[in-house]
Amino acid sequence: MSAFEGFHCTDCGATTDDDGATRCPDCGGSLDARYDLDGLKLSSETLAERSGGWKHRELLPFVPSGMGEGETPLIEAPRLADELGVGRVLIKNEAHNPTSSITDRGLSLVAEAAVRADADTLALPTTGDGGQSASAYAARAGLLSRSFVPSRTPFMSKAMINVHGGDMRVVEGRFDDARAVYEEERESMPAAERETWFPAAPFDSPFRHEGTKPIYYEIAEQLGWAAPDAIVAPVGHGATIAGLWKGAREFESAGIVDDTPELHAAQPDGCAPVIEALETGGDPQPWEVPDTVVGSLEIPDPSGGLAATQAIRASGGAGVAVDDQDLLDSAVTVAQHEGLEISVACGTATAGAWELAENGAFDDDETVVLLNTAAGSKDADIVRSRLMSRGI
Numbered sequence: 114m115s116a117f118e119g120f121h122c123t124d125c126g127a128t129t130d131d132d133g134a135t136r137c138p139d140c141g142g143s144l145d146a147r148y149d150l151d152g153l154k155l156s157s158e159t160l161a162e163r164s165g166g167w168k169h170r171e172l173l174p175f176v177p178s179g180m181g182e183g184e185t186p187l188i189e190a191p192r193l194a195d196e197l198g199v200g201r202v203l204i205k206n207e208a209h210n211p212t213s214s215i216t217d218r219g220l221s222l223v224a225e226a227a228v229r230a231d232a233d234t235l236a237l238p239t240t241g242d243g244g245q246s247a248s249a250y251a252a253r254a255g256l257l258s259r260s261f262v263p264s265r266t267p268f269m270s271k272a273m274i275n276v277h278g279g280d281m282r283v284v285e286g287r288f289d290d291a292r293a294v295y296e297e298e299r300e301s302m303p304a305a306e307r308e309t310w311f312p313a314a315p316f317d318s319p320f321r322h323e324g325t326k327p328i329y330y331e332i333a334e335q336l337g338w339a340a341p342d343a344i345v346a347p348v349g350h351g352a353t354i355a356g357l358w359k360g361a362r363e364f365e366s367a368g369i370v371d372d373t374p375e376l377h378a379a380q381p382d383g384c385a386p387v388i389e390a391l392e393t394g395g396d397p398q399p400w401e402v403p404d405t406v407v408g409s410l411e412i413p414d415p416s417g418g419l420a421a422t423q424a425i426r427a428s429g430g431a432g433v434a435v436d437d438q439d440l441l442d443s444a445v446t447v448a449q450h451e452g453l454e455i456s457v458a459c460g461t462a463t464a465g466a467w468e469l470a471e472n473g474a475f476d477d478d479e480t481v482v483l484l485n486t487a488a489g490s491k492d493a494d495i496v497r498s499r500l501m502s503r504g505i
């Protein structure tokens with residue numbers, strides 16, 4: 114049985130047990146799922162006997178039907194470990210999800226919540242991967258989807274949104290322009306029609322970040338029910354790192370794993386509001402002029418920026434901002450030294466890990482996990498452009 118107790122507003126503390134909830138009914142703040150961790154009876158032995166990406170059902174508000182998301186491999190990267198001067202480097206490869214990205218996990222829960230809430234449309238502003246996932250899971254659940262994407266969104270995501278039968282609005286500009294058009298359209302709808310929309314962007318409901326927790330549960334199991342010393346993750350909206358930290362605290366609290374990892378955040382230096390907050394000690398402020406080749410991380414005013422910043426601080430981790438050319442070179446290095454195809458977002462985490470290693474953040478016997486968010490082939494054009502600029 115689930116230990117789910119209800120959703121708690123992170124702004125005003127109000128609670129609701131409506132499992133189709135989106136935002137706080139009292140103040141409109143972000144909701145977060147709460148569990149009775151003291152009463153939770155869950156062991157590694159029990160979990161080891163189960164299979165499936167949603168097998169940690171005690172720690173979910175409900176289990177979505179899904180289409181095979183999760184249970185992604187954790188792949189050894191021995192040459193990277195040598196280069197970084199650490200014991201082990203492993204890459205958690207989220208490219209093995211149904212639409213080849215990490216966003217499938219959260220959107221699977223969102224689609225299930227939308228059905229329970231009698232909504233008929235998943236609607237979101239998105240840099241691409243989230244829209245592709247939303248259109249896929251909407252199709253699966255018999256729902257419609259409306260994705261608002263900036264013009265720079267890669268062709269493959271735009272194409273697959275269409276292939277899944279999703280409605281797509283391409284907005285000239287960047288992510289915040291797409292978000293503004295989404296909000297304008299939503300606010301101008303008659304109230305009855307607005308209720309048919311289920312907001313599917315990170316932190317517009319409690320389900321996107323909740324859906325990323327199993328990534329941590331799986332990493333711990335793949336390491337023999339132990340926390341890695343460190344996880345380096347790219348940060349855009351902040352949902353992934355917030356989910357990783359939540360999962361880590363839950364497993365520690367349940368006694369399944371003895372401790373928690375340091376979570377390190379990497380962002381491109383052309384859009385690094387979370388890193389800036391970590392360095393200055395304040396809360397994230399909107400980034401004035403976002404400019405990076407990594408479209409999925411070009412989120413100047415992230416909805417989960419504060420949650421991500423708090424998670425990194427609480428874990429004892431650090432933030433690192435990396436140059437666009439370095440992160441592209443890192444994606445090439447991983448492809449050539451390890452054979453693994455990683456997203457440019459993971460190139461950001463990899464370049465960040467290099468810088469952290471140079472700054473002495475890791476001991477030479479430590480286990481470091483890098484999070485690959487999506488199939489490297491989604492970013493083939495920009496990585497290849499970098500090769501050509503180097504005359505290769």
Ligand SMILES: [Zn+2]
Binds near residue numbers: 139
């Ligand atoms: Zn509230």
